[in-house]
Amino acid sequence: MRGSLLYFFHAAASAVSPLPRVTRHAAEGGPLHSPRRITALACYALSQSALPLAQRLADCLAVTPWGLPGQLQYPVRPAQPSEHPAHGKPSGLSRVEIFAPSRFCPAGVTPFEKIGSLLAATYKNFAAHAFIGATGIAVRALAPLLAHKSTDAPVIVIDPAGQHVISLLSGHWGGANELASHVAHLLGATAVITTASDTAAPVTPGADDAQPRKAAPALDMLLRNAGLLPVDWNRLPAAQAAMIEGESLNLWDPCHAVPDHPQLQRLPAGEADATPPEHRGPLVAAHWRGLAPSPAILRVAVPRLVIGLGCRKNAPGDMVETATRKLLAAQGLEPLAVAALATVKEKLQEPALLALAERFGVPLHGFEAADLARCPTPNPSAAAGRRFSQPPFSVCEAAALLAAAQIFPAGAPRLLLPKTIEQGQLTLALAISDRIER
Structure with missing residues (x-):
């Protein structure tokens, strides 16, 4: 059985339902970083003289994208395993949308009247933000929008002469330090990084060292990556x-x-x-x-859990979420360890499943019924087979296993909890991928 499982794990491909921006809440201390669907940088040219630099930045990023930290966004196309946020792998940020005050805004640039009103609309919908102008303007405009270091977007500030690139906000978890360094390299500028762990003196060399060793990464960066x-x-x-x-x-x-x-x-x-x-x-x-x-x-x-789901059409969203959280609690599992949800492709637009993915802040994967039917599971359903014109199969068990294998190709997927039925409207199964190589 194991050999055939591995064959189908690597053969089946999933679709991923696009998600709105969501927040994953920690047990203490506030929300976790929210994925952003738009892999673009919002660039605010605060003066007319800043416009050429903004266009230069856009041209440079189009050629040399920034490796957007994986936890900032989920792919909106069918996901490749290396793009899943549980791996912390980067997705490229290559597109720049330039904004400028309407009084001098040229064609091809988006005009605005007040920077505060503009940020209220753009802050949560762009992967990162760059101000070309005074740091004080950026600070005052951003202040009402700041929530928590784990959810705040990465923000950099560039002086109009293009000499310095300041990491202003979310330097570690959001990646603003890396973005500032990347942009500084592209523009031939100097990156200004002020986080303590990045400005500490290098480690003192030992007897066998020819030169000082670079300091180890900060704990939050270690975890994020x-x-x-x-x-x-x-x-x-x-x-x-x-x-x-x-x-x-x-x-x-x-x-x-x-x-x-x-x-x-x-x-x-x-x-x-x-x-x-x-x-x-x-x-x-x-x-x-x-x-x-x-x-x-x-x-x-440690996000290694995948929840497989099957449900009746228009199943109540509250019931689906309550049953899912109850199941995790009964099994003693950490909700933040859920890496993804999975189902049959025909259910990708089911409102209750989309709402559940939004609440958990994870992608919803969908698989072809034929692929699910070929995946060996302990509890196949004749009803599911008839519904999708396939041999008997388990939607929730097979979807959980296939998604776990796709997301964690170096692991060993297995069912942690076989199919359970809730109120005759919902089936759930839990898969996990063990022994993942770092």
């Missing part, structure tokens, strides 16, 4: 501050999801371990299971 999601956002600043001061933290990571870091000391952990061991001092604990909160633990979600 690995596709991991902090659950306890309000504990992250203290953990990062301790690491900047040279302290080490204990790491409990049974999933082997967190990359090595010189200031993270791994505690012994087996793949079957479900709770952190007794420990002294601060602990970073990473798992797809729901971990109990503790003042001494920074919980990190």
Whole structure:
């Protein structure tokens, strides 16, 4: 059975339903970063002299896109595994829309009257923002829109002469530091980065080192680039501050999801371990299971779960969400560890499933019924086979397995929970991909 499963895992391709911008809420400390569907940069030319530089920036990014951090957006076309946000892989930002005050706005540029009113419409709908002008104008215009470091968009400011590119907002999680460095390179300018972990002195060389070693990445960057999601956002600043001061933290990571870091000391952990061991001092604990909160633990979600769903037409959205969350809670699973939802392609526009994907902040994958029918599952349904003119098959089980294999091609997908039926209107199954190589 395993061999045939792997064959279909790599043969079946899914469609992905486009999602509106959504927010994934952490248990403590605010929301997580919201995916943005528009892979474009909004550039605000605040003076007439800034227009040539704005056009130059647009031309440069069209040729050399910025590798947009994966957690900022989901692909709106059928997803390739490497593009899924759980991997933290980049999608290219190559398109720039230029905005300028209407009093000097040329053809081909979008005019505006007041920058504050414009930002209210654009801030959540562009992957990143660049102001060409005074930093103070950008700060005052952005202030009413700021919410949380995990949801704020990356913002850079460029002086009109094109000499400096300032990372202003969301330097780490949103990628503004990387964007500023990329744009500075394109324009022949100097990037201005002020985050503490990026301005710390290089590590002192050891006896065998010919030159100083580059400082290790900040904890939030380490997690972001690995596709991991902090659950306890309000504990992250203290953990990062301790690491900047040279302290080490204990790491409990049974999933082997967190990359090595010189200031993270791994505690012994087996793949079957479900709770952190007794420990002294601060602990970073990473798992797809729901971990109990503790003042001494920074919980990190490992998004490896895929929920497969089948439902009747126009199933109630509240019932679908309640049943899904109840299932996760009953199994002791972390909601932020859900990487995707999956179903049969014909259900991609089902309102309840779209609403559920929006609430969880994850993509909804859809597979052809024929591919689902060829995927071996423990609970095939004759009714599903008749509905889609196929042999008996399980929509939720097969969709969960195929999506897990597509999203995590280096893993070993398996059913964590077989099909369960809710109120005769909804079927759910949970798949997970184990042993993913970092």
